[in-house]
Amino acid sequence: MTNTANKPLDWYAERTAYFSEFMSEERRQVLQRTLDSRTRYMTILTENTYHAQNASALVRHCEAFGVQDIHTIETRCKFNPNVNIVRGTDKWIDLHRHRTTAEAIADLNKAAKLYPDFPYTYYNRANLMALSGKLPEAYNDYTKAIELNPAFAEAYYNRGLVQIFMKDTRKGCLDMSKAGELGIPEAYEILKQYTALDR
Numbered sequence: 001m002t003n004t005a006n007k008p009l010d011w012y013a014e015r016t017a018y019f020s021e022f023m024s025e026e027r028r029q030v031l032q033r034t035l036d037s038r039t040r041y042m043t044i045l046t047e048n049t050y051h052a053q054n055a056s057a058l059v060r061h062c063e064a065f066g067v068q069d070i071h072t073i074e075t076r077c078k079f080n081p082n083v084n085i086v087r088g089t090d091k092w093i094d095l096h097r098h099r100t101t102a103e104a105i106a107d108l109n110k111a112a113k114l115y116p117d118f119p120y121t122y123y124n125r126a127n128l129m130a131l132s133g134k135l136p137e138a139y140n141d142y143t144k145a146i147e148l149n150p151a152f153a154e155a156y157y158n159r160g161l162v163q164i165f166m167k168d169t170r171k172g173c174l175d176m177s178k179a180g181e182l183g184i185p186e187a188y189e190i191l192k193q194y195t196a197l198d199r
Helices: 008-021 025-036 052-065 103-113 121-130 136-148 153-165 169-181 185-199
Strands: 044-045 071-074 095-098
Touching: 008 071, 025 044, 044 052, 052 071, 071 103, 103 121, 121 136, 121 153, 136 153, 153 169, 153 185, 169 185
Parallel strands: 044 071, 071 095
Antiparallel strands: none
């Protein structure tokens, strides 16, 4: 899983031209169509994946669905897919290893500067902040994601949880209600739980 990101464009052009000489035009077109369907619009972030078969499944699924990047946080467990399971699919994705959650957050900070209007950057950073126990920071990032995408159901849901954990149950329930309206039925179960406590 060699990561060749951030090479100059002529590095890629030179190698593409060279390898094109060894394949038919039909094969080249198939590869081009495959590359055109890859996405960096979404990515996978996994933390301390213990079982090799789970790591392998993530690699195979990302490759199959055209997700180009996998980010891993490896504070306790190394992300170590089984070569007999991935069967070469690892060569078609980019793996970004992070030693700590803070390192992954630093990358998201860079992404937020590069693409300040992309709501998923703030959403993903909020998730990491919440997992790190930084609830006010998580709240702020979920709020930014919602400002950029007012129909972001998952951001409402997670911000609702954060507010409940921060002891602002009323506002948390309002977010849960909105998440339910936007299509997350589990939000109503949480609403029932906390409205029952208020009785």
